[in-house]
Amino acid sequence: xVTPAIPPPDIFVPEPGPSVSAALTDANVRVTSAFxxxxxxxxxxxxxxxxxxxxxxxxxxxxxxPIRIARKVRVAGLWVNSRPVVFEGAPGFYMAASxxxxxxxxxxxxxxxxxxxxxxxxxxxxxxxxxxTRYGVRDVVVSRLGxxxxxxxxxxxxxxxxxxxxxxxxxxxxxxxRGLFRAEIDLPTSAPIxxxxxxxxxxxxxxxxxxxxRTITVEKAGLERWLFLFANEQPWLYGIVSVLIALTSGWxxxxxxxxx
Amino acid sequence: MDIxxxxxxxxxxxxxxxxxxxxxxxxxxxxxxGGGFLMTPILLWMGIPPVVAVASEANxxxxxxxxxxxxxxxxxxxxxxxxxxxxxxxxxGAIVGVEVFRWLRLLGQADLVxxxxxxxxxxxxxxLMLVESLGSVLRQRRGQPPAKRRDRRPVWLYGLxxxxxxxxxxxxxxxxxxxxxxxxxxxxxxxxxxGGGFILVPAMVYILRMPAxxxxxxxxxQIIITTSLASILQAGRNQSVDIVLATLLxxxxxxxxxxxxxASSRFRAEELRALLGLIVLIMGIQMGLVLFITPxxxxxxxxxxx
Numbered sequence: 001x002v003t004p005a006i007p008p009p010d011i012f013v014p015e016p017g018p019s020v021s022a023a024l025t026d027a028n029v030r031v032t033s034a035f036x037x038x039x040x041x042x043x044x045x046x047x048x049x050x051x052x053x054x055x056x057x058x059x060x061x062x063x064x065x066p067i068r069i070a071r072k073v074r075v076a077g078l079w080v081n082s083r084p085v086v087f088e089g090a091p092g093f094y095m096a097a098s099x100x101x102x103x104x105x106x107x108x109x110x111x112x113x114x115x116x117x118x119x120x121x122x123x124x125x126x127x128x129x130x131x132x133t134r135y136g137v138r139d140v141v142v143s144r145l146g147x148x149x150x151x152x153x154x155x156x157x158x159x160x161x162x163x164x165x166x167x168x169x170x171x172x173x174x175x176x177x178r179g180l181f182r183a184e185i186d187l188p189t190s191a192p193i194x195x196x197x198x199x200x201x202x203x204x205x206x207x208x209x210x211x212x213x214r215t216i217t218v219e220k221a222g223l224e225r226w227l228f229l230f231a232n233e234q235p236w237l238y239g240i241v242s243v244l245i246a247l248t249s250g251w252x253x254x255x256x257x258x259x260x
Numbered sequence: 261m262d263i264x265x266x267x268x269x270x271x272x273x274x275x276x277x278x279x280x281x282x283x284x285x286x287x288x289x290x291x292x293x294g295g296g297f298l299m300t301p302i303l304l305w306m307g308i309p310p311v312v313a314v315a316s317e318a319n320x321x322x323x324x325x326x327x328x329x330x331x332x333x334x335x336x337x338x339x340x341x342x343x344x345x346x347x348x349x350x351x352x353g354a355i356v357g358v359e360v361f362r363w364l365r366l367l368g369q370a371d372l373v374x375x376x377x378x379x380x381x382x383x384x385x386x387x388l389m390l391v392e393s394l395g396s397v398l399r400q401r402r403g404q405p406p407a408k409r410r411d412r413r414p415v416w417l418y419g420l421x422x423x424x425x426x427x428x429x430x431x432x433x434x435x436x437x438x439x440x441x442x443x444x445x446x447x448x449x450x451x452x453x454x455g456g457g458f459i460l461v462p463a464m465v466y467i468l469r470m471p472a473x474x475x476x477x478x479x480x481x482q483i484i485i486t487t488s489l490a491s492i493l494q495a496g497r498n499q500s501v502d503i504v505l506a507t508l509l510x511x512x513x514x515x516x517x518x519x520x521x522x523a524s525s526r527f528r529a530e531e532l533r534a535l536l537g538l539i540v541l542i543m544g545i546q547m548g549l550v551l552f553i554t555p556x557x558x559x560x561x562x563x564x565x566x
Contacts, residue, residue, distance in 0.1 A: 033504070035264040036271045068562045070368045078551045084368035084562045155559035163561075189264065189271040220266065227266040231499050239495025242503045243488045246319045246510055250326025253514035258331075 018048035019210040020056065020202035027214065029187060030221035040185040040216060044200055047179065055098065055105040055203040056173045057116055058183045060216070062093025062165075063194030067123075067156055087156055090123040092192035093165050097172025097183045106206045114201065114208060118157055118168055125152070164188040185216070193218050267502035268312040274508055281512030285324045288513070289520025290527075291536045292328065292476030294321035294455025294483050297382060298539070299509065301547050308505065310370060314361070314453030315494035316506045321455040322487040323510035325480045327517040332477030339428035339474045342438060343481035346460070349439035350486035353446020358493040361451050368562040372551075377452050379548025385458055386541030393533035400530065429470045429478075438468060442482065450490045455483035458540055 022044030029038045046054045067090050070081035098105060102117045112120045160166035165188065173183045185198075196216035201208050220228050231238045263274040280302060288295035296317050303313035332338050364370040420434030441463050445456035460479040464470045470478070495501040524532065 031264060033263050033266075036262050068368060070560055070562045072555045072558050072560060079553070079555055080372045080551070081368050081560065081562065152559070155557070156561075159557070159559060159561050190269060224264060224266040227503060231267055231495065231501070231503070235499050236492065236496040238499075238503070239492035239501060242319055242495060242501050242506060243322060243491050245503070245507060246323035246491070247326045247484070247488065249510055250323040250514050250517075251330060253327045253518055254330040257518040 017209070018046065018050070018052070018054065018202060018204060020200055020212055021045050021047070022058075022198075022200040022212050022214060024198070024214055024216060027216055029216065029218040031193065031218060032220075032222045032224055035189065035224075037189045037191070038187045038218075040187070042183045042185060042198065042200070042214075043180075044182070044212075045180050046202055048204075052204050054179075055100055056181050056183075057096065057098040057102065057105065057201045057203065058173055058185075059097075059116055059199045059201070060093065060095040060185050061091045061197045061199075062192055062218075063091065063196070064089060065092030065192055066090070067160075069152065069156055069159070071152075071155075085125050085152060087123050087125050087153075090121060090156065092194070093187070093196065094118060094121065094160075095167045095169070095172075095185060097167075097169045097185075099171075099173040099175065099181070101170040102168075105203050106208070110206065110208070116201065118166060123153060123156065125149075163190060165190065187218065191218060193220060263504065263508075265308075265312075265502050265505050267500065268308050268316075268505055270307055270309075272306060272308070272505075277505070277508040278512040281320065281509035282516035283512075284509075285327075285513035285516025286520040286523070287516075287539070288324045289328050289517035289522075290524045291520075291532060292332075292480060292524070293457035293461070293536070294325050294480075294487065295513075296321045296449075296454030296456075296487075297378070297452070297458055297543055300453035301378070301543060303505075308502075310374065311361075311365065311498060311500045312502050312505070314374075314451070315491065315498065315500040316502045316509070317453040318449060318455075318487040318491040318494060319501060319503075319506035320509040320513055321449075322484055322491060323506075324513040324517040325455060325483045325487070327514040328521050329477060329480040329484060331521055332480060335477075336428075337474050337477035338481050339426055339470070339478045340481065341424070342426045342429055342431075342468075342470070342474075343478045343485075345424070345435050345438045346442040346445070346478070346482040347485035349442020349444075350446035350449070350456075350482055351442075351489050353443035353448075354450050354486055354490040354493060355446075356443070357447035357450025358490065358497055360447065362498060364451075371560075371562070374452060375547050375550055377448065378544050379551065380544075381448070381452075381459060382540050382544025383548065384544075385462060386537050386539070386544055389462065389533055389537030390541055391537075393530045393537055396530045397534060429468075429474055431468070431470065433468070441467070442486075445482075446486050446490070449483075449486050450494070455487050457483055458536075 022042055025041040042058060048054060067087040068084040070084040072079045073082050096117050102111055111117050157166055173181050175181045198214040198216055200212040202210040261274045262271050264271045284295040284299045299320060300313055300317045304310060364373050420436045422435050423432060424435050425432050445460055448454060449456050457479050461475055464475045491501055
C-alpha cells in the first residue's frame, strides 16, 4: 500500500490554478499603557500559472459591537437627542482595501454575497423592526425607521469613518512587484479589543477564485490588562481601592505641606 | 508622554493631565471648592467618554477636598455634625444619582441632562454670585457700609420637627433642610461629576444661615464623603472609574490645592467670590452652548451600551 505523500505543513504548495497567500507583520497587538494605535502590514502573493489579470481585496473585520446612534432634534429651541437606535451585527472595526474600486472588481451581487465593502455590511436595527402582513403578504419585515433607514445607516458609517474605525481604500492594496502585494491596516487607539478576522480574496474576471483568512488579536497586556480585569471582576473592591488612593494622597499632601 | 487609559480606552498626554489637575486643584484650594465643575467639562473636551469622566472625576474631587479639609479642620472650621447630616443625605442622593445616570445613559439622554444641569445650575449660581459680590466690591470702593445682612432667620427652618443642636455652627434647627440639601447635592455629584460645593456653599450661607467661617470646611467634609461613595458606586455599578486617569489628576490636584489654600489669604473674600462667580458662569454657558448651536452632524453615536 502506498501512502500518499503529505507535504509538511510549513511548506507552501501552490494549489492547481490561481491562488493567493498572505502574512501579517504582527498578528498580535498588545494594548499597553504606551498604546497609541498600531499599523499592521499585510504581505501577500498571487500565484497564477496563467498570469491572468488579478485583483486583490483585503477585508478586516473587528469584533461585533452594537452601535447606539441618536439623531439631534430640535425641541423647544434646544438641540436634544432622539431615542437612540441600536444597530446590531456591525463590526467595531472594518476596513476594505482593494487594488481597484470594488465596484470595478466584481458585481454588486458578488460583493453582497461576500460581504465585501462597507455598503454590504449586514447591519440592522432589530428593535425597530416588526413583522407585519402587507398587501396580503405575510411576515414582511418593516422598520420603524422606514425610508430613513438608509440615512441612519449612512450616518453610522460616516461617524465610524470619522473615528477612523471604518475605512474604504480603493488603492489600499498595492502590487509592489509581479504577483507580490502589500496592504496596511491602521488600528486607531479606539480600536476595540478582540479578534479581527482578516480575509484576503483574489478576484479574476469578477469572480473570487481564492481566499485566505488570517486573524489579528488585539488584547490588553501588562498593567492595562490587570487593571481592566480588576475593574470588571471585582468592581466594588476596585472602587474602594481607588477611593483609598485618593483620600490617602490628599492626606499625605496636607501632612507634607504642614511640615514645611 | 502619551498614556493609554485602561477603562476610558483612549490615549491622552499624561503631563497635560497632571498639569490640569494642578491648575484645577489650585482653584479648588483657593476657593474651597472641589473643582469638579471645571474638570469634568475639560475631560469631556479631551475626548474621555462622559461616563468615565464623571466617575473618575468624583475620585479626583475626593482627593483634592481631603487635601484641603485637613487644614480647615485644624483651624476648627469644620462642623462635623452638620457635615455628617449633609453627608447622610448625600449618600442617599449618590445612590439615586448613580441609578438615574445609568437609566439616562440607556435612554441616550445622559449628554442632554449633563449639559442642561451645567447650564441651569452653574449659570444661575455663577450669575447670582457675580452680581452679589460685584455689588459689595463696588460698595466698598465707594466707601459705603456693606449691605445689611438680613439676620432674621426664616420661620420654616425652625418650625420643622427633628431639631438638632449644631454647636460649631451655633444653630438649633431641624435636620430636614440639610438632609434634603444633601440628597440634592448627592444626585448632582453622581450626574455631573462634581462635588457640589458651588451649590452647597451658597445654600449653607443663605438657606441654613451658617456662620461664614465654617461653611467652606464643612462643605469640603461633606463632599469627601459624598464623592467617595459616588466613586465606589460608579466603580461597582458601572465599572467606569479609570484609576489611571484619577491618579494622574490627583497627583497635580493635591499639590495644587495646597498652594491654592495658601494663596487664598492674599485676596479679599468679595473679590474671590466675584472671580469664582465669573468662572462658574462661563463654564455653565460653555457647557450649555451645545444645546443652542446647530450641530455639524445631525447624528451622534451615544456609546455602546456596556
